[in-house]
Each structure stands twice: as C-alpha cells, then as structure tokens.
Amino acid sequence: MDSSRHRDHVALVTGAGSGIGRATALRLAGEGAQVVGCDVNAEGLDGTLAAIRKAGHDASVLTADITDQAEVDRIVDDTLARHGRIDVLANVAGIMDWFLPAHEVDDDTWRHVMSVNVDGPMMLCRKVLPSMMERHAGAIVNIASVGGLGGGAAGVAYTVSKHAVVGLTRSIAWVYQTEGIRCNAICPGGVETNIGTTAVPRSEWGLGRLAKIHALGERMAQPDEIASLLS
Numbered sequence: 001m002d003s004s005r006h007r008d009h010v011a012l013v014t015g016a017g018s019g020i021g022r023a024t025a026l027r028l029a030g031e032g033a034q035v036v037g038c039d040v041n042a043e044g045l046d047g048t049l050a051a052i053r054k055a056g057h058d059a060s061v062l063t064a065d066i067t068d069q070a071e072v073d074r075i076v077d078d079t080l081a082r083h084g085r086i087d088v089l090a091n092v093a094g095i096m097d098w099f100l101p102a103h104e105v106d107d108d109t110w111r112h113v114m115s116v117n118v119d120g121p122m123m124l125c126r127k128v129l130p131s132m133m134e135r136h137a138g139a140i141v142n143i144a145s146v147g148g149l150g151g152g153a154a155g156v157a158y159t160v161s162k163h164a165v166v167g168l169t170r171s172i173a174w175v176y177q178t179e180g181i182r183c184n185a186i187c188p189g190g191v192e193t194n195i196g197t198t199a200v201p202r203s204e205w206g207l208g209r210l211a212k213i214h215a216l217g218e219r220m221a222q223p224d225e226i227a228s229l230l231s
C-alpha cells in the first residue's frame with residue numbers, strides 16, 4: 001500500500017460500515033485520503049472507525065440512508081463544508097434480492113433494491129458532480145457486480161439494478177469526460193461480506209436456476225481485493 005497515493009484527497013465512501021465499503025475506507029485512509037464513511041448502520045460505522053484508528057489513521061463517519069434525498073444532500077454538504085471538496089465518490093452501499101426470479105418478485109423487494117442500488121448512487125452522483133465540475137477534477141467509482149453484466153448471478157431486481165449501475169457509470173463517464181471527471185464501475189463476483197443477510201434464498205426455484213453458474217466460482221474474493229481495485 002502506498003501511504004501517499006491519496007494524500008490530500010477527500011473520499012466519500014458509502015456502505016462504509018461493512019464488507020467492501022469498510023475495506024475501501026480502510027485502504028483509502030491508509031493511502032492518505034481524508035475519508036468520510038457513510039452507512040445506514042451506525043454500529044458498523046463505529047467498527048470501521050475503530051479499525052481505521054487501530055491502523056494509525058483517522059476518518060469521519062456519517063450515519064445516513066442513501067435512499068433519502070435529504071440525507072444524501074446532508075452527507076455531501078457536510079463533507080464539502082468540512083473538507084472543501086470531494087475528490088473521490090465511492091458508491092459501494094448495496095443490497096441483494098433473495099434470489100427472487102421475475103415471476104416471484106414482490107413490489108417491496110423490487111422497489112427497495114432499486115432504491116438502494118440505483119436511486120442512491122444516482123442521487124449521490126447528481127449531488128457531487130457540480131462541485132467536481134467546478135474544480136474540473138474528480139473520480140466516481142460505482143460497485144456494480146457480475147450481475148450487472150449477465151443474467152445468472154442473482155434475482156431479477158438485483159440483476160436489473162446492477163445493469164442500471166453499469167448504465168449510470170457509462171453515461172457519466174461519457175458525458176463528463178470533457179470536465180476532468182472519471183467514472184468507472186467494478187463488477188465483482190462473489191465476495192466474503194455481510195451481504196448474505198439479503199441473499200438468504202426466498203425462492204428455491206430461483207436459486208435452483210442459478211446453482212450451476214454459482215458452482216463455477218473457484219473461490220470467494222476478500223473485500224480488500226475489491227478495495228484495491230477501487231483505490
């Protein structure tokens with residue numbers, strides 16, 4: 001790890017209370033960034049902050065639900081007020097969909113998955129972009145999934161949501177290339193995190209259809225392997 005790679009950079013990381021988001025916050029802090037971690041799970045954020053401090057660095061954390069525009073506004077405004085700019089936006093927060101296929105998905109699952117996985121990252125990009133445009137600099141990294149590239153990774157809601165994240169990334173990367181702003185997506189396969197809480201299968205049939213593809217995965221990745229791609 002290069003401890004000066006992100007010196008003086010300000011990084012806003014969503015989903016920082018667990019898994020890939022926690023690993024990203026830890027890595028960016030270790031690489032010199034001023035990290036602002038946010039998550040809906042305050043306890044998780046406390047754990048992340050403790051891990052960052054144990055490693056000899058510091059960060060700040062904000063509890064927020066990224067599905068709520070007012071909370072998105074609050075975390076971005078707060079970060080800009082405290083640090084003056086945002087160099088890196090890491091859209092990591094996300095949830096799974098219990099492997100529900102199209103004929104079994106319920107409205108609540110569909111709306112909640114879309115709202116966390118698509119609306120949240122879109123609202124954060126929309127809010128952060130003007131300040132990046134002013135400075136003609138910035139990087140946005142969205143965590144999509146192999147489920148954003150094909151149909152065999154998850155249920156219908158997650159698959160559609162991650163395809164949308166790929167589309168969000170492509171649109172921003174193309175449209176803002178003249179503004180000094182980069183936008184990339186990472187599409188991991190299985191990673192050992194806490195996402196399993198929303199991945200407990202609720203559809204035997206749905207999971208059965210995916211089992212052969214899941215069995216092809218050689219191993220689960222560790223969160224820091226994904227964080228190292230992001231930083």
Ligand SMILES: NC(=O)c1ccc[n+]([C@@H]2O[C@H](COP(=O)([O-])OP(=O)(O)OC[C@H]3O[C@@H](n4cnc5c(N)ncnc54)[C@H](O)[C@@H]3O)[C@@H](O)[C@H]2O)c1
Binds near residue numbers: 189
């Ligand atoms: N774990 C995998 O196998 C895997 C594979 C591909 C992609 N991903 C993606 O990686 C990202 C991170 O997931 P993870 O595996 O680290 O899972 P995780 O459950 O360990 O972490 C996700 C974090 O997002 C937070 N979060 C959920 N809803 C939120 C909301 N409304 N507002 C703010 N925070 C919220 C959770 O509290 C949690 O701390 C997700 O976008 C996920 O889709 C994960």
